[in-house]
Amino acid sequence: MPTVRLESNIGSRTVGVAGIINRFAGLDCVGVCIEELFSGQFSGVKALLPMLGAAVLTCELAGLPWSAIHLAQLKIHATGKGNAKKPDMQGAAHARWGVDLKEDEADAAWAAAYALDTPLFN
Structure with a gap:
């Protein structure tokens, strides 16, 4: 059962990332700086990949420049x-x-x- 909770947490955090970008994507937003994925435990990478994807997609849809650092x-x-x-x-x-x-x-x-x-x- 912990996997189910982890999966739902990943989903809510992914939606949260998109919401934060959309909330601050005003005219004065110069771009979005995204922390690159780093090697580590698979569970950590598994949680970060959907959030990274949501951040990039949200930026692209909003016409915002983004960069992974x-x-x-x-x-x-x-x-x-x-x-x-x-x-x-x-x-x-x-x-x-x-x-x-x-x-x-x-x-x-x-x-x-x-x-x-x-x-x-x-």
């Missing part, structure tokens, strides 16, 4: 270290923005910062 690049941008851990990313986010973010929120914030701080979409 290697996780190490985001970590270097945030902390200066390509092997930074989640707490490092959170600490860098707190140092830059003065807010405490959850692990996944910090990763997403750094993807957005990377897109804005670099010529990714220029």
